[in-house]
Amino acid sequence: MAQKSYIIALEEHYYDAEVKRHASGLDAIAAPATVQRLDDLGELRLKEMDEAGIDLQVLSHTMPGLQKLEAETAVPLARRANDRLNEAVRAHPDRFAAFAALPTADPKAAADELERTVGKLGFKGAMVNGLTNGVFLDDKRFWPIFERAQALDVPLYMHPAIPHPAVIDAYYKDYVEKHPGILRAGWGFTVETATQGIRLVLSGLFDAYPRLKIIIGHLGEGLPFYLWRISHGLRGSDGGKSFRDTFCEHFYVTTSGFFSDPALLCCVMEMGIDRILFSVDYPFVDNPPATKWTETLPLCAEDKEKLLNGNAKRLLKL
């Protein structure tokens, strides 16, 4: 029996008590078992990590985080929430690391908060949840955040949130009541976050910041599968550098909430194992099915180590 691998999980969520009070309507999370676990950064969480063999969680605020708040609310709240998160990490520094919550409604302040949390608190990057008050993050107003991420050499994690209301109305509303998952992990999350990834590439952001690193969860929201077709569709208007080239140079993907051999193998073939990182999506997804899945993966030991910890250590400098 081989020694158990050290396991780092990258997209693991919690609730800040004060940020949580701002979430209402579709953004509120209802399931009591999930809320209980989002609220817990101690005993219960550590027990469930132990049970599944997860050594380190990189913590991030659950959706929608600060992305739907006005700037004047989001900026001071970000500081308080990140400081509280830092306390939780400091209580268990061998078990937790953190991604910052950024007040993207004020891009300059968001860049400053990223710098403060990385420089002063040792955070590993930041996670952004969906659109910022309806605007995709490739909009030029947000580029100071990317500029700072490159300067600090930390990745930005693009996480979904409830989709744009106009898209819900056009594509999903007939099924929302009976199948609420259509807005979330069932489909709507995927479409919007994959669209965010494509828009980042088209925006020219990676020409401006050639060392920028982006993480997308849920096996890249499917973008690795589509690399051939998207690149083919954009040929002739891509200025010579294909979508595939830009994507594979700047993007990392995680396995959060997506424990599928065929999908993982497709990602390995398209991107290589060095850009794929283990995640669970706790507590929306339970830990044990995730770590159990990795035990049966058709990967050599070296590649499995990369997936479970090596790539995260390198990307997040753990």
Place this chain on the structure above:
Amino acid sequence: MARKPYIIALEEHYFDPEVKRHTVGQEPTNAPRIVQRLDDVGELRLREMDEAGIDMQVLSHANPGLQKLDAETAVRLARGANDRLHEKVRTHPDRFAAFSAIPTPDPKAAADELERTVTKLGFKGALVNGLTNGLFLDDKRFWPIFERAQALDVPLYMHPAIPHPAVVEAYYKDYVAQYPSLLRAAWGFTVETATQGLRLVLSGVFDAYPGLKIILGHMGEGLPFYLWRISMGLARDGRGGKSFRDIFCEHFYITTSGFFSDPALLCCMLEMGIDRILFSVDYPFVDNPPGTKWTETLPLCAEDKEKLLNGNARRLLKI
């Protein structure tokens, strides 16, 4: 050197001259090279099939077809367009077969036209291009079409068109001028047509019509990749019953149109099996030779390659 396999291509488009006049401004392309090929169902097309080793094309009208017309115009045009298409097929019955253009704005008339074209003209099913005046086809008003497709035992091919204007506004408009294909093959087509597939499953149409068969192009618009995640995401809704995966793999067939990727194909094979994957090019939006060349290097055994290139199409379309 092995004998060249017989090759059937399933999602191959043309323009009917009269339908074209009624969809001015909605054409899928202005590129003269592609328009010339959409207009041609004769010498040029046959030559380019020969050059790439394609033995048979199943012809279908390019988007948006009849889906964005008023009901009266759509019903009137459908009959003439399908009759003209039938003439083209009759001229080269060993090289062409056809999917019907159906006037979905009038669902009952669309069901009748499907029946007429299948039983009287020998068509192999129908291809629908995107939303019908903004409505997804899972809306109950369209179920008579699915009922008839089941009764006739023919598949319906769900093809994309330019996405819903509200989604273009919310997701794509900032990049449309510089990257027009963002609305089309690069992304917008994919999202809307995959959403159509997902909605069909959620609608319960396959409970009502358990023999119904749906074809999605472009490697199933990516749905095979997502089967695990979609099934999990929807299972949380606690509705019970069959999983998304089970319904999808029972009722859907996919084609390789415009998507010649080994990793994507292998992912689809692992999820759906080779029996549900059919070769297509997406001519003339995509050239034939890269399509057939790609199949020569596929890591498939000869038997599975035959299924992909012709066997599955023969079985599904009764060719």
